[in-house]
Amino acid sequence: MTIDEEKIAFNARAKASMLQFLKSKSWPEKIASIERMNAAAQKAREAMKRARRKETASMPGQ
Amino acid sequence: MSGMHAALRALNRLVIDGVIENYAIGGAIGASFYLPAMQTEDIDVFVFMPTPTSLLVSLSGVYESLKSLGGIVDREYVRFGDWPVQILTDATPLIAEAIREAISVDFDEIPTRVFRPEHMCAIALQTGRAKDYARITMFLEQNEVDPGLLSDLATRYGLSRQLKRATDAVEGSNERPEQP
Numbered sequence: 001m002t003i004d005e006e007k008i009a010f011n012a013r014a015k016a017s018m019l020q021f022l023k024s025k026s027w028p029e030k031i032a033s034i035e036r037m038n039a040a041a042q043k044a045r046e047a048m049k050r051a052r053r054k055e056t057a058s059m060p061g062q
Numbered sequence: 063m064s065g066m067h068a069a070l071r072a073l074n075r076l077v078i079d080g081v082i083e084n085y086a087i088g089g090a091i092g093a094s095f096y097l098p099a100m101q102t103e104d105i106d107v108f109v110f111m112p113t114p115t116s117l118l119v120s121l122s123g124v125y126e127s128l129k130s131l132g133g134i135v136d137r138e139y140v141r142f143g144d145w146p147v148q149i150l151t152d153a154t155p156l157i158a159e160a161i162r163e164a165i166s167v168d169f170d171e172i173p174t175r176v177f178r179p180e181h182m183c184a185i186a187l188q189t190g191r192a193k194d195y196a197r198i199t200m201f202l203e204q205n206e207v208d209p210g211l212l213s214d215l216a217t218r219y220g221l222s223r224q225l226k227r228a229t230d231a232v233e234g235s236n237e238r239p240e241q242p
Contacts, residue, residue, distance in 0.1 A: 019204070022098035028170045030099035031066055031091065035144060037101055 065143020069105060070172045072131040072142065076109075081127045083110040086164030086175040088150075088182060093197055095167065095176045096206045100197075104139060104146040108161050108177075111151065124149050156184055156219045179207045184215040187224040195228060202232045 025033070076082045086092075089106030109124065128140040128147070139146035152158035160181035167176050177185070183201050186194035201207050216225040 019098065023204070025099070027095050027167070028066075030094045031169075032064075033099045034091075034094065034102060035064070035066075037099075038103055038144065 065141070065145035066105070067170060067172060068132060069142040069145055069147050070169055070174050072128055072133060073107060073147075074173065075131055076124065076127055079127065080112060081123055083112050084161060084175070085109045086161045086177050088160065088177045088185065090197075092176045093179075093182055093201075096179050096182075097197075097200050097204060100200075104148050106148050106150060108150045108152065108157055110158070110161050121149055121151070154188070156181070156188060156215070160185060178211075180211040180215055183207055183212055183228075184219060184221060187216065187221040187228065188219065190224065195231070198228045199232055199235075202229065203235075 073082075073085050077084060086108050087095075087105065088108055089104070090100045090102030091105045094100055094102075109121075111121075111124075125135055125140060128149075129135055133140035133142050133147070135141075136146060139148055141147070150157075152161055160177045161175075163181065164175040164177050167174060179201055183198045186198050212225065213222075216222045
C-alpha cells in the first residue's frame with residue numbers, strides 16, 4: 001500500500017482547522033447546536049415511527 | 063428563554079433557597095464547555111445536599127423545588143423546555159471533590175459552575191464506558207487537561223491503570239503508520 005503524503009497532510013490541516021472552528025464557538029452556541037441536533041434526531045425518530053406504522057398497516061392480515 | 067436558561071436559573075434559585083448547598087455541571091454538557099459540542103439529550107447536574115440529618119439523602123426536596131420553578135418531573139429527570147435535567151449526588155469522594163473545585167462560568171450571563179476538565183476525565187475513567195474513554199481521548203488530544211493534575215487525581219483515586227490505558231491509546235493513534 002502506498003501512502004499519499006500530500007493527502008495525509010491535507011486531511012490533517014482540514015481536521016485541525018475544523019476543530020479550531022468548532023472550539024472557537026461559545027458555550028451557548030455549542031448548546032444551541034446540540035439542541036438543533038436533538039430536534040433533527042427527534043424528527044427522524046418520528047418519521048421512522050410513521051413509516052413503520054404505515055408498513056405494518058399495509059401488511060396482509062392487518 | 064430556552065430550557066437551558068430556565069434550568070440554570072432554577073438551579074441557582076435552589077442554592078439561594080438552601081435546598082442544595084451547591085452544584086456543578088458534568089457529562090456531555092459540561093464537556094462541551096471545553097470541547098466541540100457533543101451529542102447528548104440531558105444535562106447532568108451534580109449537587110451537594112445540605113448536611114443531612116440522617117444517613118439517607120433524599121432528592122425529593124430538590125425535585126419538588128424544581129417543579130415549583132417550572133420543571134416537569136419525567137421519570138428520573140426534571141424537564142425544562144427541551145432539556146431533561148438529571149440530578150446526581152456527590153456519590154463518591156471524587157465527585158464530591160469535582161463539585162467543590164468546579165469553576166464558575168457564565169452561560170449567556172447566567173452564572174453557573176462546570177467541572178474542571180481533569181475531574182471530568184477522572185470521573186470518566188472511573189465510569190469506564192466506551193463513550194467515557196472516547197471523551198477522555200478528546201480531552202487529551204485537544205490538550206484540554208493538565209497532565210500533572212490528571213495524573214495526581216488518578217493516583218489519589220486509584221485510577222492510574224485506567225489513565226495509562228487511555229494515554230497509551232492516544233499516543234498510539236498519534237503514531238504515523240509505517241511505510242510498507
